[in-house]
Amino acid sequence: MQSYLLPEFEVERKEEKCIRCQVCVRQCAFETHRYDEELDRMFSDVEKCVGCQRCVVFCPTNALSVRPNPSAYKLNYSWTDERISDLTKQAETGGVILTGGGNDKPYRVYFDHLVLNASQVTNPSIDPLREPMELRTFLGCKPDTLALESWSELGDVEIRTAMPPNxxxxxxxxxxxxxxxxxxxxxxxxxxxxxxxxxxxxxxxxxxxxxxxxxxxxxxxxxxxxxxxxxxxxxxxxxxxxxxxxxxxxxxxxxxxxxxxxxxxxxxxxxxxxxxxxxxxxxxxxxxxxxxxxxxxxxxxxxxxxxxxxxxxxxxxxxxxxxxxxxxxxxxxxxxxxxxxxxxxxxxxxxxxxxxxxxxxxxxxxxxxxxxxxxxxxxxxxxxxxxxxxxxxxxxxxxxxxxxxxxxxxxxxxxxGCTLCQKCYTGKCNWGICTQDPYLAKRINxxxxxxxxxxxxxxxxxxxxxxxxxxGINAIESLRGNRDHLRGVGLEEWELDVLGVKGAGE
Amino acid sequence: MKTGEEVNEMEIDASKLTHKELNDAIRNCVLEGAERIILRNVYGQRYIGTRLYSPNPDNKVEIEIFGTPGNDLGAFLNGHRIIVHGNAQDGVGNTMDDGEIMVEGRAGDIVGMSMRGGKIFIRDSVGYRAAMHMKGYSGKKPVLVIGGTAQDFLGEYMAGGIVILLGLGNVSHKANFIGTGMHGGVIYIRGEVEKYQLGKEVGVLKLEDKDEEILEKYVREFTNYFDLGISQKEILSEEFIKLLPVSKRPYGRVYAY
Missing domain, CATH: 3.20.20.70 (Aldolase class I)
Known part of the structure; x- marks a missing residue:
C-alpha cells in the first residue's frame, strides 16, 4: 500500500562540507542515510528520520541539520498535522498507535505557574556554600508517637519506640x-x-x-x-x-x-x-x-x-x-x-x-x-x-x-543522551538507551x-x-508540605484551592 | 514446642497466634535447626512458609499443617515443602520459586500465580485463575496438578510450566476462557472440554510420547501423595487433551509502528 504519510523531518546536507565519511550512515539505526558508491554521493531517506539528532551531533564537519519538515497540511487547529498523520497511520495499519516518552500535549504545567518565596529583611537567607544545608531524606513509615527514655543525668535520651524500616x-x-x-x-x-x-x-x-x-x-x-x-x-x-x-x-x-x-x-x-x-x-x-x-x-x-x-x-x-x-x-x-x-x-x-x-x-x-x-x-x-x-x-x-x-x-x-524522539518502542534507539541491539547498546559506556x-x-x-x-530554610524537611513558600501565578480559584496555595501578591 | 527424635521435629500450636507471630515462630524453629515443623490448629494465618528465605540456606524444611492456612500459603516459597491436611485459601504458591505444596482438600483462587519453579498438588478442585501467568525458564519448570476441576481463566497468560487437570470424581469441567492469553507452557486436561470453553490463544493437540511420560510421572506422584481410591493406571486409562499456545506472541499484531 502506498503510504500517504508526510515525512516528519527534513534532512539538509551541506554538500560542500560533507566528506562522505559515512558516520551518519553508521549512527542511524533507522537507515535514514546511505552512500552511493558509483555516484560518490550521500542520500537521505527523510521518511525514515525520527529527528533524534544523533547524526547531526556526530557529523565531524557539521554538514548535517535535521529540522521539522516544512511541508505541512493546511493550518487547522482542530485537525492538526499530528491528528492527520495518526489517522493516516491507522488507515494503513489498523493498529493501536504506539509511542514512547511522556505526554507531550499542551496540558497546563502547574510547576510553571508556581513561584517560590525568598527571605527579604525580616528573616535572613542562608548561604549554602558556607553553612550546613541538609538534603538528606528518610523514606519509610514514621511512628505516630515517640516514647523516649532518659538514661543519664546529662539528659541523654533513648528512643523506646520500635522504628519501622527507613x-x-x-x-x-x-x-x-x-x-x-x-x-x-x-x-x-x-x-x-x-x-x-x-x-x-x-x-x-x-x-x-x-x-x-x-x-x-x-x-x-x-x-x-x-x-x-x-x-x-x-x-x-x-x-x-x-x-x-x-x-x-x-x-x-x-x-x-x-x-x-x-x-x-x-x-x-x-x-x-x-x-x-x-x-x-x-x-x-x-x-x-x-x-x-x-x-x-x-x-x-x-x-x-x-x-x-x-x-x-x-x-x-x-x-x-x-x-x-x-x-x-x-x-x-x-x-x-x-x-x-x-x-x-x-x-x-x-x-x-x-x-x-x-x-x-x-x-x-x-x-x-x-x-x-x-x-x-x-x-x-x-x-x-x-x-x-x-x-x-x-x-x-x-x-x-x-x-x-x-x-x-x-x-x-x-x-x-536521550533527545526525546519518542521512538523508544522501536528498539532502535540511536543513543543506545532504549534498545537491546548490542551494536547500539554499546554506545553507552x-x-x-x-x-x-x-x-x-x-x-x-x-x-x-x-x-x-x-x-531561609536549612533542611529539606522543613520545606515538605510548606505551601506558604509557594504562590500561584495565572491560576484559577479552583486550581489554587486544590494546590492549597495562595495567589501571588496575596 | 516439642522436639522429635529421628528428624529434628518441632511443633507449634497456632490457635492463639496472629500470622506474624506464627511466622516468627516458624522462622525461629528453622534458625534452631528444625527439619520438620508441625503446625496445629491453623485457622487462616497467612504467608506460611514465606519468611523462610535463607535464615538457614541449606536447611530445607517440611511444614505440616493441620487446619486451614490463610491466603498466600507458600508465597515466594524458596525450596521448602508444605503439606496441608485440609483446605487452603487463595494464593497458594503465589510467585513461588521452588519447593512443593500438597493440599489434601481444595484450594481457592489464583493457585500457583506467577510460580516459576517447584510443584503444587491439590487433591480436589481449585477456584478462578489457577496457574495465572505461570512461567518457566532455563532449568525451571513449575508443575501444578489438580485432582478435581478448575474455574474460569485456568492458565491465563501462562508463559511456561505444566498444568494437569485430572477431573477425578466424575466432575465435569465448566471453566471458560481456559488458557486465554497463554503464550508458553502446556495444559493437560482429562475429561471433556468444549471448544467454546477455550481461550482463542490456545490450540488442542493429541498427546505424544513425551506427553505420556510427563503425565505418567506427575500422576504417579499425585497418587502417591493422596489416598484417592483410584490408581495411576486407572487415571491414565482415560483420554487426555493437550492445550498449547498457538503463538509465542499473541498480541504482536495489535500495534501500529
Whole structure:
C-alpha cells in the first residue's frame, strides 16, 4: 500500500562540507542515510528520520541539520498535522498507535505557574556554600508517637519506640522505574552506578535485577513486584533497599505492558524468568489485587518475604481519586506512596492512553498530602512524586506541595543522551538507551553515562540548596508540605484551592 | 514446642497466634535447626512458609499443617515443602520459586500465580485463575496438578510450566476462557472440554510420547501423595487433551509502528 504519510523531518546536507565519511550512515539505526558508491554521493531517506539528532551531533564537519519538515497540511487547529498523520497511520495499519516518552500535549504545567518565596529583611537567607544545608531524606513509615527514655543525668535520651524500616538517601531525587528490557543493560547499569555513587536509589522496574548486579547495587535498588512478577524471587526482594508494588504508571494508567518477544534475549529471559523470545506480558491488573484488602495482602506478603526489614512502596498513576486511594494504601500498610503523573514517561504505550489518561502530578501531590494530613496518617508514609520533573525547581516545588522526594526518569535519560524522539518502542534507539541491539547498546559506556548522571544529581542538589537558603530554610524537611513558600501565578480559584496555595501578591 | 527424635521435629500450636507471630515462630524453629515443623490448629494465618528465605540456606524444611492456612500459603516459597491436611485459601504458591505444596482438600483462587519453579498438588478442585501467568525458564519448570476441576481463566497468560487437570470424581469441567492469553507452557486436561470453553490463544493437540511420560510421572506422584481410591493406571486409562499456545506472541499484531 502506498503510504500517504508526510515525512516528519527534513534532512539538509551541506554538500560542500560533507566528506562522505559515512558516520551518519553508521549512527542511524533507522537507515535514514546511505552512500552511493558509483555516484560518490550521500542520500537521505527523510521518511525514515525520527529527528533524534544523533547524526547531526556526530557529523565531524557539521554538514548535517535535521529540522521539522516544512511541508505541512493546511493550518487547522482542530485537525492538526499530528491528528492527520495518526489517522493516516491507522488507515494503513489498523493498529493501536504506539509511542514512547511522556505526554507531550499542551496540558497546563502547574510547576510553571508556581513561584517560590525568598527571605527579604525580616528573616535572613542562608548561604549554602558556607553553612550546613541538609538534603538528606528518610523514606519509610514514621511512628505516630515517640516514647523516649532518659538514661543519664546529662539528659541523654533513648528512643523506646520500635522504628519501622527507613532508607536514607542523600538527596531527595531517585531514578524512576526503568526496566532492563525497556532500556539497555548499559543504561540500566549506569543508573545503578550513579545511584550508589551519589547515595540515592534507582528502580529496577519490573524486569528483574540481573544476578551479577545484586551484591554491589542491591542496597541502592528499589525492586519492583508488578503484575507480570518478572524476575521476582526471594533473593531479589532481599537484596534491595525498598520493594515496590507497581499498580500503575503515569504514562499508561490502567493498562498492562508488552515487551515484544524480539527484545526478550537470552539475558533478559534469564533476568525476567521467562522463556527466550516470548512476549513478556504484564497484565493490566495484578490478579491477586482486586481491592485495598488484597493490596494489603501483597504488601504483607512482601514484608514477610523480607522479614519486615524493608519499606514497601506502592506506586500508582495519579488519577481522579488518588487521594482516597492513597489513604487506603497507607491503611493497607504501604510505607511509601509513589505517585506518577500525567506527564510520566514510558518505553512504550498506546499514544491515546499516554495523551489522555491521568491527572497532572502537581495536583495529585497536593490532594494526596492534604488528605493524609486531614486523616492524621501523613507520617505513616513517604510520598515520592514522579512524572514530568524537569529541573531542580520542579523538585523543590513538588516537595513544598507535600512530596518527600521525587523520581526522575526522562531527565536522567536526557543526561545519558536521550533527545526525546519518542521512538523508544522501536528498539532502535540511536543513543543506545532504549534498545537491546548490542551494536547500539554499546554506545553507552556505563562509566561515562553514570558520571553524567552523578553530575546531574550534583547540579540539581546545589541548586536546591541555593533555593532553600534563599527561603531561609536549612533542611529539606522543613520545606515538605510548606505551601506558604509557594504562590500561584495565572491560576484559577479552583486550581489554587486544590494546590492549597495562595495567589501571588496575596 | 516439642522436639522429635529421628528428624529434628518441632511443633507449634497456632490457635492463639496472629500470622506474624506464627511466622516468627516458624522462622525461629528453622534458625534452631528444625527439619520438620508441625503446625496445629491453623485457622487462616497467612504467608506460611514465606519468611523462610535463607535464615538457614541449606536447611530445607517440611511444614505440616493441620487446619486451614490463610491466603498466600507458600508465597515466594524458596525450596521448602508444605503439606496441608485440609483446605487452603487463595494464593497458594503465589510467585513461588521452588519447593512443593500438597493440599489434601481444595484450594481457592489464583493457585500457583506467577510460580516459576517447584510443584503444587491439590487433591480436589481449585477456584478462578489457577496457574495465572505461570512461567518457566532455563532449568525451571513449575508443575501444578489438580485432582478435581478448575474455574474460569485456568492458565491465563501462562508463559511456561505444566498444568494437569485430572477431573477425578466424575466432575465435569465448566471453566471458560481456559488458557486465554497463554503464550508458553502446556495444559493437560482429562475429561471433556468444549471448544467454546477455550481461550482463542490456545490450540488442542493429541498427546505424544513425551506427553505420556510427563503425565505418567506427575500422576504417579499425585497418587502417591493422596489416598484417592483410584490408581495411576486407572487415571491414565482415560483420554487426555493437550492445550498449547498457538503463538509465542499473541498480541504482536495489535500495534501500529
Amino acid at each position: 532508607v536514607m538517601i542523600e538527596t531527595p531525587i531517585l531514578f524512576t522505574a526503568m526496566s532492563y528490557g525497556a532500556i539497555s543493560y548499559q543504561a540500566f547499569k549506569s543508573l545503578a552506578i550513579a545511584a550508589s555513587e551519589y547515595g540515592t536509589l534507582f528502580n529496577t522496574g519490573e524486569g528483574g535485577l540481573p544476578k551479577e548486579l545484586r551484591a554491589k547495587y542491591g542496597r541502592n535498588a528499589i525492586v519492583q513486584c508488578a503484575s507480570g512478577r518478572f524476575g521476582v524471587d526471594a533473593e531479589y526482594l532481599n537484596c534491595a533497599a525498598v520493594v515496590e508494588i507497581k499498580i500503575g504508571q503515569g504514562a499508561k494508567p490502567g493498562i498492562g505492558g508488552h515487551l515484544p518477544g524480539e527484545k526478550v534475549s537470552c539475558s533478559i529471559a534469564e533476568t525476567r524468568m521467562i522463556p527466550e523470545g516470548t512476549d513478556a506480558l504484564s497484565p493490566a491488573p495484578q490478579h491477586d489485587i482486586y481491592s485495598i484488602e488484597d493490596l494489603s495482602t501483597l504488601i504483607y506478603a512482601l514484608k514477610e518475604a523480607t522479614n519486615y526489614e524493608k519499606p514497601v512502596s506502592v506506586k500508582i498513576a495519579a488519577v481522579h481519586n488518588s487521594a482516597a486511594i492513597a489513604s487506603g494504601m497507607v491503611r493497607a500498610g504501604a510505607d511509601i506512596i509513589a505517585l506518577d503523573g500525567l506527564r510520566g514517561g514510558t518505553g512504550a504505550a498506546p499514544k491515546i492512553i499516554r495523551d489522555n489518561v491521568g491527572i497532572p502530578i502537581e495536583l495529585a501531590i497536593a490532594s494526596v498530602d492534604q488528605r493524609l494530613r486531614e486523616e492524621g496518617i501523613r507520617n505513616r508514609c513517604s510520598i515520592i512524586a514522579a512524572g514530568g520533573i524537569r529541573c531542580s525547581a520542579d523538585v523543590i516545588k513538588a516537595i513544598a506541595l507535600g512530596a518527600d522526594a521525587v523520581y526522575i526518569g526522562t531527565a536522567a535519560l536526557v543526561a545519558m 556505563p562509566d561515562i553515562a553514570s558520571r553524567r548522571l552523578v553530575n546531574l544529581l550534583r547540579g540539581w542538589s546545589l541548586e536546591m540548596k541555593e533555593m532553600l537558603g534563599g527561603m
